Each structure stands twice: as structure tokens, then as C-alpha cells.
Amino acid sequence: MAEVFKLDLTIDENDVIGGAKEVLNVIRPHWMTDCVRFKLFTDGITNKLVGCFNQNNNVDEDADGTSDDVVLVRVYGNKTDLLIDRTKETENIRLLHRYGFAPTLYATFRNGLAYEYVPGVTLTPESCREERIARLVATRMAQMHKVKDGSIGNREPMLEAKIDQFLKLIPPTFSDPSKHSRISKIFPSAAQLRRDFDDLYGKLRRLDSPVVFCHNDLLLGNVIFSSDTNRVTFIDYEYAAYNHQAFDIGNHFTEFAGIDEIDYDRYPSKEFQLQWLRVYLEEFNGESCTESDLEKLYVHVNQFALASHFLWAVWALIQAEHSNIDFDFIRFGEIRYNEYLRRRDEFLSLAYQN
Template structure:
């Protein structure tokens, strides 16, 4: 399964020579023309989004309802008209910089590649990500293996050599000044990101749905612009800022922004043609069942197979465990909302100069239980590369976080303690489903991914945490008679 959709504007032919992907001249013109049209459309939509970001006050309900009706019509129109160019190029994982250069020739034909610098981000455990920086920007801060923090060139001419520069992670000229994230805001048009899908991730992810999610969230002002798709990836707008880590996610300046942003997504987003009365099948059920079907009975790597068999329940029993848990969780009646479903810390970008957070990577975005999205984020506060479940947020922190979330989600300032307590119980119980989901996901990745990451070890950590928390979380009950 690829990223081609009926709305792709490319209809020509391609040819290859010398081992590098090339696009036929006539087809190249068609793609470039559509890219330019798409860019103009994005500018108009960004204006619409910037004019509709304020939250309603209770005294302005009638005015805001009218505004929302107008905005909804504008968003509906933009969804119908959205066209994402498809570039018929396959980017090899072993040569992502060369692939990025070929893509830039199509989507940024006016860019002189000798003025472009490339940054390979290293925090992804599913995909690979390359930042392409034109002219003004040459250095990035990489605090979390994938930071988006830029600064201007200091004492360097824009062009150092004929070949674009690949910036390494340990570059001594990186800065620790978080305030520098404002340096790129005015230069965002000079930066694009190229995401290359991991090997066989199409087994796990519906790439057509991912593209639709990207466009859908962009119309609500909740995602950057999507510039193009190619055979095994996406090209999209750069979001300046810094990815969160296990310390910053707890900062009082940051966590309320995350809570409100998630609530905003849950409250606002509806897929085109679906009303609020529609009750879709939750993602956690669909995906977990699909993943369980795909986990191999025997892993191709003998050592991995041995580790899996010694550590985990047989898949049939793991499925029974999940089904029993799901039956319990479904009865909690958590609202089904459009959710991100993968808010690990590297998928949250904090821009200090604007006092905002943005969520990135929409591979798993879909309708799901509200409490799953929150519980999954709480579990991800413990880290990925170095997991420490003692960092799972304590009750007091969760209650504060959930109160801020509910204020935005329910659009009222007075939230009863009983409402917070009820959500607290649901969130922690749904965190158990998160552990099973990512356990099964990791087992699939262990068989297919070419990325250097211990997926079996990560599956073991998630599964053990599920077992360790199961009795504690399922015994939680909401306090009664709180005001």
C-alpha cells in the first residue's frame, strides 16, 4: 500500500537512469504547477485558521456558534478542494539525503541545492526524517535526538561547498538557548521536512488514511501544511520548536498547553461527512486485532524468536487477554473522539517564542476512546529510548492536568471534582490498553523494521508494565459526592 490517492495530481510517466530517481520533463511541470497551486491554497487556509484560534467565552456563545458555522463551511470546502501532489520517487533508506535532493527538484524547483543543508533527525523508531534548510538556516539544536530548534548561521557564508552540508548530532556549534526557536518562524517557507516510511510499515499503517488525517487536521489548524507525498513518504511543513523530553513534559509552562491542545483536537475534529451522532469503531480495537493477526508464529531471526517465546504469552492467549480488557474498558463509556493515539514526547513540539505546542505524526490518528489518548500520553511520559516507569505521572499531577483538559474540552471554567475523578479512573485503566497495543506493535516491528532499535526489549517493558499495573488500575473507582 502506498500514498497514492484519487486526488493525486500526477498523471504522467517516469523514467530512471544511473540508479537515481528521475521525473519526465512534462510530468515534472505538472507536479510543480500543482505544488504552486497547493502553496497558494495553504496561505489562504492559514489565514482562516489564524482568525479562528481564540476560544469562546460563555457570553459570546451565539456569536461563536455563527463563527463556527462559517468556519465549518470553509473547512468543509477546503477539505473537498485539497490536492496533494504525488511525486513518483522511491527514497532508499540507505541514501535519504540523495532522495531528499530529488524531491526538492520537484517541489522546490527554484531552490539552488548548493544552498540547502540537510539534517537527519535520529529519534524516530519507525520512520526516518530529514530536514531541508534553504539559505538562511544552518544550525540546529538536537536535545532529544530530534529537536526542531534552529539558529542562524554565525560567521559562515550561506554556501560552504558545492555539496549540501549534512549536520551531525554532536556539532559543537549547537546552542542551548531555547529562546532561539523564534529564529526560524519567519523563515518557515525556507524549510521542508521529508519523512521516509520504515520498512514494511504499510502492514501497520494505512498510508492513504494518514494523508487524509494530515489534511483534515490542517483544516482545523492542528497540523502543518502537507506539500507532497511520494512512494514511501511525505513532504511537509517544518514546525519550529523543541521536542519534549521526560523533564520538560512536566514543566508548568508546557503541560497545560499539551492538555488544551489535546482537548481542542478531541472537541473540534470531525471527519468529512460524519456527524457528532456517528459512533465509529474505535482505533484501539481495529488496530490491535489487525496487529495480532500479523504477528508471526515464528520470527525469521532465530534469536528474536527465542526471546519472544521465552517472554510473552502465545499470541492466542494475548488476544484473549486484550479482548477481556477491552470488554471491561468499553463499558466505561469513555467518549469516542478523533484522537492522535501516539503522543509520545517526540511527537509534541514546543515553540517557546509563541507559547504553543503542536502535535506531529498522524499515522495512528483516528476515532478512539478519549481516555486512551490521554492514558497513552501519560504512559509515554516515561520515555522510549530509556524507559523509566517510576516517571509515570502521580495522581496529583494527573488531576491538575485533567482539570485543565476538561476546561477546554467542555468549554467551561467550573469543573466539578467528580468529573475529574471519573476521567482519572478511565485514563489509568485505558493506559493498560496502551501497554498491550504497543507490545503487539513492537513484536511486529521486531520482525520487519530495519531501524536499529530493540523492539523485543521494548515489547517486554510495555508488557511487564501492563502486568505490574493491571490489578492497581482496574481496582480504581471514582470518588463520590465531590463538589
């Protein structure tokens, strides 16, 4: 496995391009600085990402390029180390790269990492519904869920521990009084949120959804589609860990609503889900699936989608306190929490016949 440089460097969130140049001096010393074009990607709400394109080789940011021509440098958002085990993240990337699921990791630094550019485009609320792309995502997720490696570590589902971690990070009083006022009008106390989740998770545990190695954050921006190779690649393994199979799928379905203009009318219909889940199960099990298995997974996925809404609503409260990124995390959290409330009874009432 190629060497991963460990750089004693902290990149200023307000000068990510300057920091990227310092990274390139180490991992691409043969690149001529004057011939490197930098592009700051703006679709992330947690981290800052800059693409470094070696123009000496006539690579354009809209071209496929090669791993030698393009490097991505990701700078973590403020205080995100409270939420994410960064050591485990880099271990996951290296492990999943070995299995063909993640890009090559080139370097880590104190508040970020540099990795291989994956040619293609991120999914949109429109493209994720295209049959050929949906089939590719379902197949790829099933393949990842079959990864078994002794080095991954704890095989307990991460969901309960992650929610517990997040709830403990909600400040009793938000440092910005206006934010505190807004949040107090939308959300119950952390203690009440904990009681609500304990009740929800008690019901979800009884489903006995298989525990597999999951991405856990498969929003549309974390899926890269290449029309040239007709394949999808998953990126950003910050939250990758063992978890309930149905959570990973349900979480992905909730992301069909989009980020910039969230619209839960885009949540996939039962007909779409059953087609997607059939592709998934046939790849995961290596054989055709029964209608009973299909209906069972459909119920599991939609009920675990509630846990997805809950998780990211609580996550948004922590981001509202700490993030320096210009994004309305309170509004995001409100939308996710309201969708959890709106769908809770409906989804928990779903049933299937054995």
C-alpha cells in the same frame, strides 16, 4: 488548500538525503542544491526523518525559520504500511492542518511524505512535567478532541480493530531464530494475547469513555514546544482516528517514561494527573469541572493506559520482524508488556463515586 504533489518515487532507506534532494527538485525547484543543508534526525524508531534547510536564506537548524526555508522529509520504515493506512494518514494531516492542528503537507511519495517544519523543540521526560507546558498540551489535546468533521469517516473507536490487525500480523515463527527464542520466553502466544486483550477491553468498554478524534500516538517526540510563541504543536498523525478519549490521554501519560531510557517511575502522579485533567476538562467542556468528573476521568485514563501498553507491546513484535532500524524492539515490547502486567490489577481496581 495548497497543492500536494504526488511523486512517483521510492526513497532508499539507506540514502534518505539523496531521496530528499529528488523531492526538493519538485517542491522547491528554486532552491540551489549547493545551498541546502541536510540534517538526519535520530530520535525516531519507526521512520527516518531528514530536515532540509535552505542555507541561501541563512536558516540554521536551531533557528525557527519559515515554511519556505525548511522542509522535512519522512521516509517510512520497512513494512510499516502493514500497520498504517497511509492514504488515511495524508487525509488526516490535510484535514487537521485546516483546523490548525497539523503542519502543511507538501508532497507524498510511495514510501513517505514531505511537510512543513514546525519551529521548536520536542518534549523530554523533564519538560513534559513543567506546568506551563503541561497546560498547553492538555489544552491542545482537548481542542483536537472537539474536532468534528464529516469527512473523517468511521466514528467507531479504533482500539479494538487496531489490536486485532496487529495480532494477526504477529508471525507464528520469527524469521530470525534468535529473535524467535527471545520473544517466546517473554510473550505468550498470539492466541493468548488476544484472549487477554478481549478480557481487558471488555472491562474498558463498560467505562463508556467518549469517542473523539484522537492522535493515538502522542509520545514526547510528537509534541513540539515553541518558547517564542508559547504554544505546542502535535506532529505525526500516522495513527490518528476516532478512539476513546481516555486512551489518548492515558497513552500520553505512559510516554512520560521516555524512549531511550524508559523509566516508569516517571509515570505522572495522581496529583499531577488531576491538575492536567482539570485543564483538559475545562477546555473540552468549556466550563469548570466537578470533582466527580475529575475523579471519573482519572480512573478512565489510568485504566486505558493499560490498553496503551498492550497495543505498543504487540506493535513492537511486528517491528521486530520487519524493521531495518537499529533499535531493540523486543526489549521495548518487553518493557511495555511487563508494565501492563505490573499495573493491571492496580489500575483496574481504581474506582470513583458518581
